[in-house]
Amino acid sequence: MVSFIEKWSAQVHEARARSLELIADLKAEELQVPYLPTVNLFLWEVCHLAHFFDFWVLRQGRDCAGRGGLEGRVDQLFDSTCIEHEHRWRLDVPGREECLDYVLGVRDRVLELIEKGVEDPGLRYLIEYSVYHEDMHAEALSYTRQALGYCLPQLGVARHTPAAAAPVVGDAYFEGGVLELGAVRDSGFCFDNEKWAHPVEVAPFCMAKSAVSEGEWQEFVEDDGYGRRDLWSTAGWAWVQAVQAEQPLYWRRSKGGHLERRHFDAWSAIDPDRVMVHIAWFEAEAFACWAGRRLPTEAEWEFAAGDWAGAPAAFDWCAGGPVDTNAFSESATPEGCRQMMGNVWEWTSSTFVPYKGFEADMYADFSQSSFHTRKVLRGGSWATRSRLMRPSLRNFYQPSRRDIFAGLRTCALKA
Structure with a gap:
């Protein structure tokens, strides 16, 4: 040992x-x-x-x-x-x-x-x-x-590009039940906002087996997703107008009219299978509305993630960026959800609030200064350290932030 x-x-x-x-x-x-x-x-x-x-x-x-x-x-x-x-x-x-x-x-x-x-x-x-x-x-x-727009840094990391896998489509069904949401006592390190596990009733739900891809997001853009008021909440529409968003951050149209995406200093054509990244919560909410779906709650997300224990995933810069939504099929959940852990942080519908009985750790400003003002993300990204990750880990950002390595996974409106 x-x-x-x-x-x-x-x-x-x-x-x-x-x-x-x-x-x-x-x-x-x-x-x-x-x-x-x-x-x-x-x-x-x-x-x-x-x-x-x-x-x-x-x-x-x-x-x-x-x-x-x-x-x-x-x-x-x-x-x-x-x-x-x-x-x-x-x-x-x-x-x-x-x-x-x-x-x-x-x-x-x-x-x-x-x-x-x-x-x-x-x-x-x-x-x-x-x-x-x-x-x-x-x-x-x-x-x-x-x-x-700086170049991709050259890190002393063993690069691993996951093998191609058959596409995964559709939803996974979860019967729901009582979830112990949060970190279990005496299970190792956790942050104050994860304390402590408490019972939450989760109704049956259906969740997409994969995160949203660039190809799916391109359809949203081409269908005037950023110009349709009916898809956006009041706060979301105010944000769209304030930043004059017409497409995702780090996307542009080429001289020929084709959409391109920037990864660090390199521009590339949109890859239909690559996971969508650099999305604000407002954008995620509007996309889900456009797709006739919704964002999962953080309880649903943690329920679906199950007991991840370090299975292969897109963490630690292993691929130098996000990978296809179809990758890492060997570490899918029993219900068939791929990459619940790693690749991109996934927005949930939940506002970041303290669990009952919350007590701040020694670094008091880490969580409590952000309660009630941010949205919860789960799962980690390709640039997250795997040693930090566990299904109960909560990330949290303002709903307007889209520079972070965040994407989304949706749920059906009805199970």
């Missing part, structure tokens, strides 16, 4: 290496990100990751060495809980070399702390939390590169 020291030394080292890989090839001018309300400056973000370990692990572990120089200012520069997003562009963030000295120095001190032995369960939890926090930001660094 792998010891705590072996496991978490390796994971701390690997998580930091992945974060740095995601910015390693960027030139000085590429690090100067223009202000966008959905992303962070690259150097600020990796320093924030180091600060998170610094604040929650090193200081809790009583390592307060080296507080001079940059380290004497890190709380004022990189603490996301007290630095408003827009203000980060006005901070005096040091250059690449000084930032990397801090980032690598914190990593090394965390590794030294772990090597000495960590017996306190609370500190062990903080180490694990900090690794997963870094994993989530690695995905954010990925979609920041996508937003800016």
Whole structure:
């Protein structure tokens, strides 16, 4: 059995290496990100990751060495809980070399702390939390590169392109029943918004066996889906008009009138079988209406996902981007639903709310500042770390966000 020291030394080292890989090839001018309300400056973000370990692990572990120089200012520069997003562009963030000295120095001190032995369960939890926090930001660094049109980063990841499989069509039927929604006590790490499993009655439902593809979305676009008021909620239609959406983000029409899609810096023709990605909740809701269907609730989604235990899926950058909706047939659920885990986050109809008895973890702003204002996504994406994933994991974003690696799967209106 792998010891705590072996496991978490390796994971701390690997998580930091992945974060740095995601910015390693960027030139000085590429690090100067223009202000966008959905992303962070690259150097600020990796320093924030180091600060998170610094604040929650090193200081809790009583390592307060080296507080001079940059380290004497890190709380004022990189603490996301007290630095408003827009203000980060006005901070005096040091250059690449000084930032990397801090980032690598914190990593090394965390590794030294772990090597000495960590017996306190609370500190062990903080180490694990900090690794997963870094994993989530690695995905954010990925979609920041996508937003800016930078090239696909070359990561030290074993690439695996799944074999082609026969198309899957139609719905899977679920009889419903009582679902223990959320994380089960003593089942391992979970975030505060997953606590704790509680019984929820789920009525019978039918869910699509695959996520929506680019080909299906193209039909929606060509049928004037973005111009038909009857398909959109009041809030959704206001959003369409505000952003003047006529097609998905990162889509365009070629000079010949054909739809194309951008993946990082490369434009390609629409692939009918590739999973649809970069969709806002408002768009997902309108598409479902156009298709005569609906989005699943998060309880239905978790019911359908079942007990995923690490079966092959599109995680960890294994294919360098989203894959076909037909892929990974070997890890379909017993009912035939493919890729419930991985490839793209899937929007649900559910608003992000606390489960009964919710209590915030030590990082209080992680969940509670977002309750009642965001929609729940489930399942993870191709850029999500598989070690982070479990069926109870809840992601949450504003319904207007479409820069993230999000798609959708629909349900029939009646079972």
